[in-house]
Amino acid sequence: MKYIFILTALSMLLSGCDSREISGSQQDEEAKALALKLAVSSHEDSASSEAALYFASLINERSKGQLTVSASFKPNNVSERELIASVQKGEVDFAVVTSSKMSYLYPSLELFDLPFFFTDHEQVTQVYESPAGKLLLNSLRKKELVGLAFWDGGFKHLVTTFPMETISQLDQRRFRVTESAIIKQQFSAWKSLAIPVSDEVVTQAFSNGDLDGEEITLSRLSARRIAGQKLYLTRHGHQTQILIMSEKANAKLSEAQKTLINSASNIATSFQNEISHRKDHVALANLREEGITRQPPDSLLADLKASSSNIMEHNRMRIGTAIIEQVLQGKENWNHPHPDKLIVALDADMIGGSAISGLSIRRGIELALEEINQGGGVLGKEVELVVRNNSMVPSRGLDNIAIFSELPNLIAVFGGISSPVVLAELDLLHQHKILMLAPWAAATPIVSNGQNPNFVFRVSVRDEYAAQFMLDGALSVSKKVGFLLVNNGWGRSNFEGLTKEMERRTLAPVHVEWFDWGEKNMGNKVKNLVQKGVESIIFVGNAVEGEKFVYQLAKYPNPPVVFSHWGITGSEFARRSESALRAVDLRVLQTFTFVENNTPEAKTLVQRYHRRYGTKKESDIYAPSGTAHAYDLMHMLAIAAEKAGSADMSAIQKELTKLDRYNGLLKQYRSPFDRGKQDALTSEDYLFAHYKDGSLYPLESDR
Secondary structure: OOOOOOOOOHHHHHOOOOOOOOOHHHHHHHHOOEEEEEEEOOOOOOHHHHHHHHHHHHHHHHOOOOEEEEEEEOOOOOOHHHHHHHHHHOOOOEEEEEHHHHOOOOHHHHHHHOOOOOOOHHHHHHHHOOHHHHHHHHHHHHHOEEEEEEEEEEEEEEEEOOOOOOHHHHOOOEEEEOOOHHHHHHHHHOOOEEEEOOHHHHHHHHHOOOOOEEEEEHHHHHHOOOOOOEEEEEEEEEEEEEEEEEHHHHHHOOHHHHHHHHHHHHHHHHHHHHHHHHHHHHHHHHHHHHOOEEOOOHHHHHHHHHHOOOHHHHOHHHHOHHHHHHHHHHHOOOOOOOOOOEEEEEEEOOOOOOHHHHHHHHHHHHHHHHHHHHOOOEOOEOEEEEEEEOOOOHHHHHHHHHHHOOOOOEEEEEOOOOHHHHHHHHHHHHHOOOOEEEOOOOOHHHHOOOOOOOOEEEOOOOHHHHHHHHHHHHHHHOOOEEEEEEOOHHHHHHHHHHHHHHHHOOOOOOEEEEEOOOOOOOHHHHHHHHHOOOOEEEEEOOHHHHHHHHHHHOOOOOOOEEEEOHHHHHOOHHHHOHHHHOOOOEEEEEOOOOOOOOOHHHHHHHHHHHHHHOOOOHHHOOOHHHHHHHHHHHHHHHHHHHHHOOOOHHHHHHHHHOOOEEEOOOOEEEOOOHHHOOEOOOHHHOEEEEEEOOEEEEOHHHO
16 A cells, blocks of 8 residues: 655644645535644655554544544654644644654653664564553653554664774764764763764765764665765664654543544554564665675674663663663563573562662672673573562562463572562462572561472571661660561561560560551551650661651651661662651661772672762662672572582572582671571671661661
8 A cells, every 4th residue: 555645844734734625515524523633753755654644544534534634744944852842732633753852851761772772673562562661651641742652663773984893993983863862872882972963964964074974774774875884784773753642632532532543553553563674674675785784793793782781770760760670571571581591580679669679689680690691601501680570569479480480491589678579479489499589578487488498598687687686776775665567477577576585685665556568647656656655666667658657757856766677778768758867866777888898899899880880989879788688699599500510490409508608798608508597697797777868878886
């Protein structure tokens, strides 16, 4: 089917001008219809242009005269930003625009500009159709836009006027770029100069010698050729386009009309996806026939990828760690990920209120794997990390374990912050004989679970020991101790340990208050503790409850001193509670800190952390205990797997119980998992820290 666009200027489109000749009867009929306008920023022969007209024709045909959509190309003198603004204002009803041109409105869209982020078209489509893709589209509502669909703009390659065999040949070369902070960082990582040049003058810029290259899709290059250029098939990036609708136009539609438009969007999206791939194949064949294509050396591709590999992490918080994790999960092939590698999995809260805890564990594993893989991997294979979010919901954790259990190359699962999640998973883990490595969740029964053999190994706090440590701290202030505890498996585990420890000392708590997970009303509970004369409070809860707790406590003059379990550190608790923390003396249980840690292991790792994740100082490192625990656990897993000589988790489990020693980041471990204890840390490994300027610092008395 061949489609012809109505080629009008955008100003004509905005004024509602239609170049078709309409009869009187047609005018009467269409006067009753809602006339809508669509603008496309792609070139005329692109897949997106054809799909846009197909989308318009579907609406025209199926609405039976209720809706009419006229289509036009964006004029050269109108930028994509101006077009997007016109859609926001309701002057244009639909548009197809490049995602990178929308990132100034919504930085999360810069995910699609990350270098070497996608490997193939199937992975791209998988992300577009995933819950994360739908979330990204829905989020455009905040900007007066309705995101209808992502369209595949094709993989990008490098075109140059100079030979490109090594990465050093890119030094100080001038590349034409689009308006994207990520793309500019990409070329900066390659030591090239990023030069923004409009479409209208790009040919002249090359002719004048002002540009040495650009990144471009195959179909775009096929439509616009510049003499002397060579195409290097790098596939280093991908272009995403978005079909958007004005929120103002959407508000005028009936529910039936909205359904019709969504249906047309789905059909046009499938059409666009199909012809996009076909046009890419045709364009590549034509370009090869012209003799301008080059296959870059594998060493060059490896250097380009390595040099730009940290860009996502350096932009994680600006883009949004939650959406990054959802997109990463969405693009993974869960049927059989990385079949040529060994797999370790992480099941943790990656997008919820304690997402920082999951991130800290992820980074500890990544830093360890970087060393392990550089040293030859495990059993001669590279080890890859795959991650699934559980949002601290036990049912999601169980779903994740079920998915992990199907992976033939799995050697262990790392757990997250939530004790209730891990406790719920214990039976399923042992049913499938899956190793669970616990770098955070602290409930005593996680390890003391009655299973033989026991597949859970922990480098973390154990509530039984934590109770003694926190109580010692609280009693150093006053014997008038009160508890404020979350009413779940974790809180009850702590309550049992605390009451036993107090009974051993012939003491009793002055008052105990319980709260539900996620509870926001802490006023009466704090009031009860204060009125009962409590002078030191032991708090066991996570960030959401912790924020409300310290906010209420800060209202009192000379409030009780708080000794908190470490659940609050797996989030942005300090930033959100900054004002309350100035009035409350809060001391947090920890096991490790990079701050003022002068051990060679810590100093070396912190430098690697800064390089990989873009931090500047030790206090910038999120939830350091989680990172340290995961780092040490990953190394101990690798040692045990090598000794087992097999990826079989039962064999690795036996070797972990026999592990003799490991000089780790946190300490020198000596038989950490022998005699069935499988908890590598004791209360001697704990310390108290306090918040200063939003970061955790060890208390002077603990150094």
